[in-house]
Amino acid sequence: MRTKLIAGNWKMNLSRVESVTLAGEILHHTPAMTQAQVLLIPAFVHIDAVAQTIGKSHLLLGAQDVYFERSGAFTGEVSTEMLLELGVSHVLIGHSERRHVIGETDAMLNKKLLAATSEKLVGIYCVGETLQERNSGKAAEVILHQLQAGLANLSHDVIAQGHLVIAYEPVWAIGTGQTATPDHAQETHAFIRSRLAEIISPDLAEQIRIQYGGSVKKANAAELLAKPDIDGLLVGGASLIVEEFVGIIKAAELK
Numbered sequence: 097m098r099t100k101l102i103a104g105n106w107k108m109n110l111s112r113v114e115s116v117t118l119a120g121e122i123l124h125h126t127p128a129m130t131q132a133q134v135l136l137i138p139a140f141v142h143i144d145a146v147a148q149t150i151g152k153s154h155l156l157l158g159a160q161d162v163y164f165e166r167s168g169a170f171t172g173e174v175s176t177e178m179l180l181e182l183g184v185s186h187v188l189i190g191h192s193e194r195r196h197v198i199g200e201t202d203a204m205l206n207k208k209l210l211a212a213t214s215e216k217l218v219g220i221y222c223v224g225e226t227l228q229e230r231n232s233g234k235a236a237e238v239i240l241h242q243l244q245a246g247l248a249n250l251s252h253d254v255i256a257q258g259h260l261v262i263a264y265e266p267v268w269a270i271g272t273g274q275t276a277t278p279d280h281a282q283e284t285h286a287f288i289r290s291r292l293a294e295i296i297s298p299d300l301a302e303q304i305r306i307q308y309g310g311s312v313k314k315a316n317a318a319e320l321l322a323k324p325d326i327d328g329l330l331v332g333g334a335s336l337i338v339e340e341f342v343g344i345i346k347a348a349e350l351k
């Protein structure tokens with residue numbers, strides 16, 4: 097039984113006051129969560145304010161990135177320990193905007209995933225093909241490579257403890273309003289799980305949660321979550337709108 101994980105990736109949006117207000121409203125509108133976990137992922141500089149707002153509630157706190165070194169001369173970077181100190185439990189690794197806009201490589205992402213999971217953070221490792229890769233029939237190859245490179249040397253123990261989540265986010269669906277159909281998403285999630293069985297082990301592959309992301313909204317959440325291999329949603333734009341995000345959370349609660 098894989099508990100659904102609904103995450104709101106706020107990206108580089110919202111002021112401090114807006115972040116606190118949004119977190120407060122989500123908390124208010126989702127009082128008794130039993131079926132799903134809900135994760136808020138604000139900008140680094142607002143994590144502490146959001147942490148105070150949500151307190152020790154059912155809401156979980158995430159970060160959008162982390163560096164793989166523990167400390168030192170790495171200007172602008174943030175360590176796992178700094179995140180843990182703020183109450184962060186989850187971290188995105190390899191979001192497509194970090195891969196394609198910032199230029200992070202698979203090798204860096206693998207180091208980040210190893211660092212985060214060894215410090216007991218849950219690493220949400222993002223994979224997905226671009227439109228060009230999709231159109232040239234390379235989606236499966238690209239995703240397989242991202243999985244093999246990113247998950248190299250990850251210990252089976254941290255996976256068994258639930259510290260690895262995969263997010264499938266086709267780049268052509270992010271922020272475009274173009275969602276993968278539930279059938280297409282399911283097909284890719286099943287493919288990812290079958291590859292995880294080979295790369296890691298069949299038993300652990302059954303335990304790993306695979307989120308879908310890319311233009312998720314209240315109107316399509318239930319249909320996506322109804323698919324057997326879709327274990328949660330990673331939501332960008334719609335997570336900034338209370339009514340939309342609460343609607344998505346409620347869709348997961350009904351499953």
Ligand code: PGA
Binds near residue numbers: 265331334
């Ligand atoms: P979107 O973003 O929901 O705005 O498409 C998803 C993501 O980038 O995680």
